[in-house]
Amino acid sequence: MTMQHQGAFAPFSSAMPSSLDAFIASHTFDRPTVVLDTSRVRAQYHRLKAGLGRAHIHYAVKANPEPKVIAALVAEGSGFDAASRGEIELCLAQGAHPSLISFGNTVKRASDIAYAHSVGVRLFAADSAAELQKIADHAPHAQVYIRLLVDVSEADWPLSRKFGCDGPMALELLTFARVLGLEPVGLSFHVGSQTRRAEMWAAPLEAISKTWHAAQAQGHNLSLLNIGGGFPAFYGEAIEAPTAYAANVMAQIDTLFETPPRVMAEPGRGLVAESGVIVAEVLLVSQKSAQDTARWVYLDIGRFSGLAETEGEAIRYQLETAKDGGALGPCILAGPSCDSADVMYEKRPVMLPLNLVAGDRVLIRNTGAYTTTYSSVGFNGFPPLAVCVI
Amino acid sequence: MTMQHQGAFAPFSSAMPSSLDAFIASHTFDRPTVVLDTSRVRAQYHRLKAGLGRAHIHYAVKANPEPKVIAALVAEGSGFDAASRGEIELCLAQGAHPSLISFGNTVKRASDIAYAHSVGVRLFAADSAAELQKIADHAPHAQVYIRLLVDVSEADWPLSRKFGCDGPMALELLTFARVLGLEPVGLSFHVGSQTRRAEMWAAPLEAISKTWHAAQAQGHNLSLLNIGGGFPAFYGEAIEAPTAYAANVMAQIDTLFETPPRVMAEPGRGLVAESGVIVAEVLLVSQKSAQDTARWVYLDIGRFSGLAETEGEAIRYQLETAKDGGALGPCILAGPSCDSADVMYEKRPVMLPLNLVAGDRVLIRNTGAYTTTYSSVGFNGFPPLAVCVI
Incomplete structure (x- = not known):
């Protein structure tokens, strides 16, 4: 399929980082945050x-x-x-x-x-x-x-x-x-x-x-x-x-x-989704057994803290890490809660860098729509998705 | 199947209402509220x-x-x-x-x-x-x-x-x-x-x-x-x-x-679920066409405001209304948001009174676990599930 449109501000094709990307690159966030431009x-x-x-x-x-x-x-x-x-x-x-x-x-x-x-x-x-x-x-x-x-x-x-x-x-x-x-x-x-x-x-x-x-x-x-x-x-x-x-x-x-x-x-979505990026963090990368071919990657954000639209793996968000460009491997992507339903992508695993580890930053692109208000008030004691507007 | 246990405080078998039921019966709530005992x-x-x-x-x-x-x-x-x-x-x-x-x-x-x-x-x-x-x-x-x-x-x-x-x-x-x-x-x-x-x-x-x-x-x-x-x-x-x-x-x-x-x-569930009752309200009863056999019943609470565990129709809560005892008919039960996924029971409709109308109170039994914190911070502008402890 020919790529007709990668979003108005697809960073992949930009020679210069957008102001949103520049803001994110120059700031730290102590919990999952959607940055809106x-x-x-x-x-x-x-x-x-x-x-x-x-x-x-x-x-x-x-x-x-x-x-x-x-x-x-x-x-x-x-x-x-x-x-x-x-x-x-x-x-x-x-x-x-x-x-x-x-x-x-x-x-x-x-x-x-x-x-x-x-x-x-x-x-x-x-x-x-x-x-x-x-x-x-x-x-x-x-x-x-x-x-x-x-x-x-x-x-x-x-x-x-x-x-x-x-x-x-x-x-x-x-x-x-x-x-x-x-x-x-x-x-x-x-x-x-x-x-x-x-x-x-x-x-x-x-x-x-x-x-x-x-x-x-x-x-x-x-x-x-x-x-x-x-x-x-x-x-x-x-x-x-x-x-x-x-x-x-x-x-x-x-x-x-x-x-x-x-x-x-x-x-709604068509107007604001591409104006937001969620800044998240890897909490854990693990395997369930020595035979597992896929890794489990646990983020500090999940279905009950902003990514509700991954239900049924419906919306497949684009992920970005600082380690992109190297070797990739299939990963099951899950959220941080003790809830077994808090898994984003399992039937169709996502490809992520083989050297991804806990503490690495993950950007979740085009998350300006249907993220903040779906977030739970405090499931598992985690605060709701934070919002930062630039 | 023989009914071995209907919950510690099943109201159906009580000659006297429990203090929780008595409290609910004697109070009004201006939005969906879980009452915990x-x-x-x-x-x-x-x-x-x-x-x-x-x-x-x-x-x-x-x-x-x-x-x-x-x-x-x-x-x-x-x-x-x-x-x-x-x-x-x-x-x-x-x-x-x-x-x-x-x-x-x-x-x-x-x-x-x-x-x-x-x-x-x-x-x-x-x-x-x-x-x-x-x-x-x-x-x-x-x-x-x-x-x-x-x-x-x-x-x-x-x-x-x-x-x-x-x-x-x-x-x-x-x-x-x-x-x-x-x-x-x-x-x-x-x-x-x-x-x-x-x-x-x-x-x-x-x-x-x-x-x-x-x-x-x-x-x-x-x-x-x-x-x-x-x-x-x-x-x-x-x-x-x-x-x-x-x-x-x-x-x-x-x-x-x-x-x-x-x-x-x-x-968790086994310890606190039966200590809570959600008091909700019918917002609308309608049909989609003259041919429909099931009614749609819309409550003021849904999957994004406290009933998250109805995902996949997994947990089937027991509903109670003041009109129970009369003729019943099959209903699709949905939440109040503009989200099409905010439907609780559709594949297996619930039986509700034929004379149910907007404004009627609905009690949702045994909802003391996994309701409050799953609630979204404000999806569709609705406040989170309120909590009242007696």
Whole structure:
């Protein structure tokens, strides 16, 4: 496979180290730390925006709720997709206007809906009659969009059936929303996390457009298409460059929808993952028996302290050590806790230097998304992943 | 299957509600909360101790590091199995004597070993030459035990190969420990979490005894057998009562070891799980299409806020609602986050009342172990699982 894109700041091809790499090289960290570079977040925002054109970006806050990341995106004019009252409060505290915040979780606590309404949030997601009823009760006259289930089998991490409803139910919910005094403005969907190529959007977009057109035929006068997230980050497998990828998705939308709708996009991973590097340390290199061919390498970070997305070996992070370039051997990579499930890569071992030893630093690339907040409060007595913003 | 044991305080069979149930019934909680009853912890300690006899209990702190739980066990004379510097500090702060704390993680940060040594911890686990070297460097002359790999396929949650080494390597490590000036005192193993019947210990104990006898034949003069954890809690499937279970394990040890060794046991789950109840709330009940036979029930707690052990649907917690007793239907149970992996039970749906609606309280039984500290710091903007100790 040809490497089309190695991430915006792939260090391998740089003659000069990036400011992020230079910062890490010149600092020590006494525990696992993700170092975030907000200039990378801003640069990636502009790359995505260049491709998305008229679409408005609503950053998926859950990917990384670091206040300085939010503040940087507020300054760029980004909107926000919030999953909870806590995320809405965070965005407001960083200066986001409530009109630029959508409450995108289809499962909301009633009191959180009331809170959102009280601070001026006007756009809510739903995929069920019960949720619409809650919204009508606690945020009367709000705008709502209905989330659709789509077949997302091509994504690296397909989303389950947890969110969304089928097309016929969506049509019923649009009508029900109107009965409740809400303003049903559109539809949303999610192609699946880490959808690596823009062409993978074709089938989901085609399916959504059918429900969209059926709704219009029923007189719903929809205006908003929320295309969700799914924009990929570089984890070692080729992905398209962000601007071309986003432009391709928008071109598909323009083909499928006669009257181009207002478009919202909710990148999370694709916006912030490549702005972060975790600095970790090897705690132990060992073997289980004299016959073992693979070594066990234990880091000071694991599935319960920041690397939750290695569950099922789904996301394969790129590792870097100061000893790269010499001879490599297969390693099972595990975390520091006494939990036997705290193993990152075992079915597909990783190749690491043969001379790796306890105390060696390991950089884990492109870990700016879905690391910090997955971290446990203190499993096994280890503190949560530390954050350092440059 | 005959129900042999429903947990020490199974509410189903009680004429009078327990003090824990009475407390929960008379209080409201504004977010998911685990309510812990330390009197249950103390009672379970005595049940286990009654069966374990001469063996000394070292509570596996990672199961629940709530300070009041630690303090209650200190008062009972318990020892502690610590996974990290943080857990050692916690135990000392609650009054534990350092001689009653073992540093049981086979993967330790060098500086944490030095810390443990400095505060008087004298007993350390290892399963590799590199770890022994670290211990010798930072805790000279310490006592060490070598952890063995065992075949644990009968446990509900078999531990992986992450911890332990094979028998031949263990013998080499005992010799190497002596070369390093350490005092190799024994062997440890783990039968696997939630080993429901005492007879499942037979094969692992038999395997351990072979290595033990080989070590004695080589002149190692071992004195300590650390039998680890694995003591079960009630999650709906029959388990043996704790005293009989522990006594059975000890009887097996007495048969296999000619000179009865000093025995350490490290119950975690089996000691504290049944002392806690999570009070949660239904956020939404919905269906994905008119054809769906199962409902989706979304709680305000999920895999990333306390129910991590539902991964792979491994631990099946018992749920209780105020509407129990009426008609039931199959439900997929999911958490509140926008994460599609945040689904607790889908392959094997749970039966819940047909009239369950948003706002209803759900009690999740026997959740005193491995819930609080697995909780994420703030995934999706939700606060960590709250703790209330009575």
